[in-house]
Amino acid sequence: MADFKELYDYNPYLKEFDSEVVSCTQKDGRFEVILKETAFYPEGGGQPYDIGTLNGIAVMDVQQKKEGIVHTCAAGFEEGEAVHGIIDWNRRFDLMQNHSGEHIVSGLIHRAFGYENVGFHMGEVIQIDFDGPLSDEQLEEIERKANEIVMKNEKIIALFPDEEELKTIDYRSKKELTGVVRIIDIPGADTCACCGTHVAYTGEIGLIKLLSRQKHKKGVRVEMVSGMRAFLYVQKAMKENHAVSVALSAKELETSSAVDALLKASSLKDARIREVSEILLQAKQKEFADGSHLILDFNEPLDRNVLVRHANALADKADIACVFSGNETSWNYMILSRNVDLRQYTKQINSELNGRGGGPKEMIQGNLQASEEQIREALGRIFAM
Numbered sequence: 001m002a003d004f005k006e007l008y009d010y011n012p013y014l015k016e017f018d019s020e021v022v023s024c025t026q027k028d029g030r031f032e033v034i035l036k037e038t039a040f041y042p043e044g045g046g047q048p049y050d051i052g053t054l055n056g057i058a059v060m061d062v063q064q065k066k067e068g069i070v071h072t073c074a075a076g077f078e079e080g081e082a083v084h085g086i087i088d089w090n091r092r093f094d095l096m097q098n099h100s101g102e103h104i105v106s107g108l109i110h111r112a113f114g115y116e117n118v119g120f121h122m123g124e125v126i127q128i129d130f131d132g133p134l135s136d137e138q139l140e141e142i143e144r145k146a147n148e149i150v151m152k153n154e155k156i157i158a159l160f161p162d163e164e165e166l167k168t169i170d171y172r173s174k175k176e177l178t179g180v181v182r183i184i185d186i187p188g189a190d191t192c193a194c195c196g197t198h199v200a201y202t203g204e205i206g207l208i209k210l211l212s213r214q215k216h217k218k219g220v221r222v223e224m225v226s227g228m229r230a231f232l233y234v235q236k237a238m239k240e241n242h243a244v245s246v247a248l249s250a251k252e253l254e255t256s257s258a259v260d261a262l263l264k265a266s267s268l269k270d271a272r273i274r275e276v277s278e279i280l281l282q283a284k285q286k287e288f289a290d291g292s293h294l295i296l297d298f299n300e301p302l303d304r305n306v307l308v309r310h311a312n313a314l315a316d317k318a319d320i321a322c323v324f325s326g327n328e329t330s331w332n333y334m335i336l337s338r339n340v341d342l343r344q345y346t347k348q349i350n351s352e353l354n355g356r357g358g359g360p361k362e363m364i365q366g367n368l369q370a371s372e373e374q375i376r377e378a379l380g381r382i383f384a385m
C-alpha cells in the first residue's frame with residue numbers, strides 16, 4: 001500500500017511540477033529515475049501508470065518499487081539535477097474519469113447486491129468481475145443510477161482515517177489493509193479503500209456506459225467505459241445504428257424490429273428457394289436413364305439437404321451417382337453407390353483432382369479444386385467398367 005506522500009495523492013490535478021533527481025541508474029538502454037517527489041502516478045490499484053516528460057525527456061513507464069517510485073526514461077539525468085515534469089494530462093484525466101466511474105458502478109452493485117469487485121482491469125475498456133450473478137435488467141438499473149450520481153455532481157472525498165476511525169467506517173477493500181489507509185468516498189454510491197487518482201466531482205465523469213455482461217466463474221464480468229471514451233463509444237454506436245436505419249428505412253429507435261422482419265423475410269425466401277430447387281432437381285432426375293453405370297451431375301451451390309435427396313434419387317438409377325455443387329474450379333462432391341464399395345476410389349479421386357474428403361463404402365464426400373471438364377474426364381476413367 002502506498003504511504004500517500006506523493007504529489008498526485010493530494011492533488012490529482014497537478015499537470016506540471018518541479019522536483020530533483022535522487023538517483024538515476026542505466027538498465028537495458030533505459031534509465032530508471034527516482035525523484036524527491038513526483039506527480040507521476042505509478043501503476044497500481046488497477047490503474048495504469050502515467051506517461052509524460054521530465055525536462056523534455058520521455059517518461060515511458062512508472063512503477064512503485066521497494067526503493068521508491070521508478071520513472072523509466074529515454075535518457076539519463078545527473079544526481080541532484082533539477083527537473084520539470086509534465087504529465088500526459090489527456091491520458092491521466094481519462095484514467096481518472098474511468099477509475100471514478102468504476103468506483104460508482106462497483107459501489108452501487110455492492111450496496112444493492114452485496115457483491116465484491118474481485119477482478120479489475122483498466123485496458124481499452126474497464127473490466128470488472130463480480131462474485132455474484134446479475135441480469136441485463138439489473139445492470140441497466142445500475143447504469144441509470146450511476147449516471148444519476150454523475151448528474152448530482154457529488155464531491156469525491158479522500159479520507160485518511162486513523163486506526164480507530166477506520167474501524168467505524170464500512171468500506172470496500174480487496175485485502176486486509178495496514179498502515180495509512182485512504183478511503184475514497186462518493187456520496188450515495190461508494191466508500192472504498194483506494195490509492196488511485198479520481199476526479200474531484202462526479203460531474204466530471206460526464207457519462208458512464210456499461211457495454212457488456214458475460215458469465216464469469218460464479219458471477220459476471222462487466223465491461224464499461226466512462227468520460228470521453230463513453231461519449232465516443234455512443235457516437236460510434238449511433239453512427240452504426242443510423243446506417244442500419246437508413247438501409248432499412250426504419251426509425252432510429254425501431255431498427256431491431258426492422259432487422260427481425262428482414263431476417264424473417266429472408267428465411268421465408270430460403271424456404272421457397274429450397275422448394276423450387278427441389279422441383280427443378282426432380283425434373284432433372286427424369287433426364288437420367290434408369291440402369292446407368294455412372295451419373296455425373298453439376299449444380300449451383302444449393303441447400304445440403306436438398307442435394308442429399310437429389311443424390312439418393314440418382315443413386316437409385318445408377319451404379320455410381322456423383323453430385324457436385326459449386327462453381328468453375330471449386331466443387332463439393334457427394335458420390336453414392338448401392339452396389340460398389342466407394343472407399344477404394346477416394347484416394348485416387350482426391351489426389352487427381354486436388355481434393356479432400358472420404359466416407360463409408362456407400363457414400364464419399366468432400367471438395368475438389370478442379371474444373372467440370374477435368375472432373376468429367378477423371379471420374380469417367382476412374383469409374384470405367
Ligand SMILES: [Zn+2]
Pocket residue numbers: 045099103193194195196
Ligand atoms: Zn479505486
